[in-house]
Amino acid sequence: MRVMVLGGAGFIGSAFVRELNKRGIRPLVYDLLTYAGRLENLKDTDHEFVKGDIRDEKLQEAIAKYRPEVVVNFAAETHVDRSIYKPQDFLTTNILGTVNVLDASRHYNFKYIHISTDEVYGEECGNENSPLNPSSPYSASKASADLFVRAYVRTYKVEAIIIRPSNNYGPRQFPEKFIPKAIIRTLLGLHVPIYGDGKAERDWMFVEDTGRIIADLIEKAEWSGEVYNIPGGQRYSVLDVVKMIGEVMGREVEVRFVNDRPGHDRRYCMTTGLRYEVTPLREGLRKTVEWYLNNRWWWKPLIKDRFFVEDEPWSKGGVNT
Structure with missing residues (x-):
């Protein structure tokens, strides 16, 4: 094919x-x-x-x-x-x-x-x-x-x-996204910015x-x-995932709450008629953490990106928060 x-x-x-x-x-x-x-x-x-x-x-x-x-x-x-x-x-x-x-x-x-x-x-x-x-x-x-x-x-x-x-989520995800950002910033001894109250739920x-x-x-x-x-069928809040990342890494994740994102959806959720197996979240996070630990060559050139460094990078674009 x-x-x-x-x-x-x-x-x-x-x-x-x-x-x-x-x-x-x-x-x-x-x-x-x-x-x-x-x-x-x-x-x-x-x-x-x-x-x-x-x-x-x-x-x-x-x-x-x-x-x-x-x-x-x-x-x-x-x-x-x-x-x-x-x-x-x-x-x-x-x-x-x-x-x-x-x-x-x-x-x-x-x-x-x-x-x-x-x-x-x-x-x-x-x-x-x-x-x-x-x-x-x-x-x-x-x-x-x-x-x-x-x-x-x-x-x-x-x-x-x-x-x-x-x-x-998983290996090779750009560090602007939440899970790799949380893993890498924790490895570097930095806080992890969390929008609003951290209770936004994702699948x-x-x-x-x-x-x-x-x-x-x-x-x-x-x-x-x-x-x-x-759908992944695994709905957890951002704070739930941060806690799980810390448990997988065996270290404390420092959280800092920042102004919520404009128009931020509180949850995403889908149903489907398809049938398939998925990797449990904790196991997937373990594989993901191991990959970022073992492939620093991949992410080190990327962490100067403003969407990794700044807590609210969108706010610099003139958004009224």
């Missing part, structure tokens, strides 16, 4: 490439290598690579040359704080980039897997037919892209599905599980615009 992975040098994308390798598939990875997309994430994987932006014509050229049977799109701006700071990047990459991929699907007849997020449901516990109710510029851009996928299926008869994972999913489930769906999905939620 010829599989093309857009954003395959990112966090979930590179985990998916590893899963494809386990199944004997050598994919083509197409990635712009922005701040969170790194060739280091693809170390020890078997793949072809093309550097490029999903928003420009080079994507069409790469698809025309490679002729994929399946295209999986992980390429996106994903960090809510960054979307509050600069929403325009989320509009161009997440919406216009998706439309560019959909246009390619009309001409080259590949099956398209669009990777979305549980955040499109807002604070409601959504099933695959629930209305979309995004709260942030990030989730609004992903919800818009989802609607374009459904429109292209209806109007142009492209073969596509939408997959909505819950909050992923946690180990990234290797997500890669496996997406690969399974290639074989059994219906390609008529169906939506597939893949």
Whole structure:
């Protein structure tokens, strides 16, 4: 099977490439290598690579040359704080980039897997037919892209599905995200900033599980615009996870509460008809902590990023808190 992975040098994308390798598939990875997309994430994987932006014509050229049977799109701006700071990047990459991929699907007849997020449901516990109710510029851009996928299926008869994972964590996640930030800052003897009262609840999913489930769906999905939620089934508050990280690391995690994020959702929750096994959160955190402990070469160059260093980096963008 010829599989093309857009954003395959990112966090979930590179985990998916590893899963494809386990199944004997050598994919083509197409990635712009922005701040969170790194060739280091693809170390020890078997793949072809093309550097490029999903928003420009080079994507069409790469698809025309490679002729994929399946295209999986992980390429996106994903960090809510960054979307509050600069929403325009989320509009161009997440919406216009998706439309560019959909246009390619009309001409080259590949099956398209669009990777979305549980955040499109807002604070409601959504099933695959629930209305979309995004709260942030990030989730609004992903919800818009989802609607374009459904429109292209209806109007142009492209073969596509939408997959909505819950909050992923694991090795190679950029340190701006909560779990790697908490692990690394604790290793460095720094406090961990927590928004509001720390009781915001997320549904946690180990990234290797997500890669496996997406690969399974290639074989059994219906390609008529169906939506597939893949919740982790492990809902814990931010404070619960901080406590668990400290227990796994065997050291105290210093917490500092900071001003809550504008529009901050109190929970994310999904249901699904799919059946699969997931890694228990404590076990996944243990694997994640071990990886960051043993791969300091990977994260040390990244920790000067303002979204790692500052407690409220979005507030510098003129947001009225």
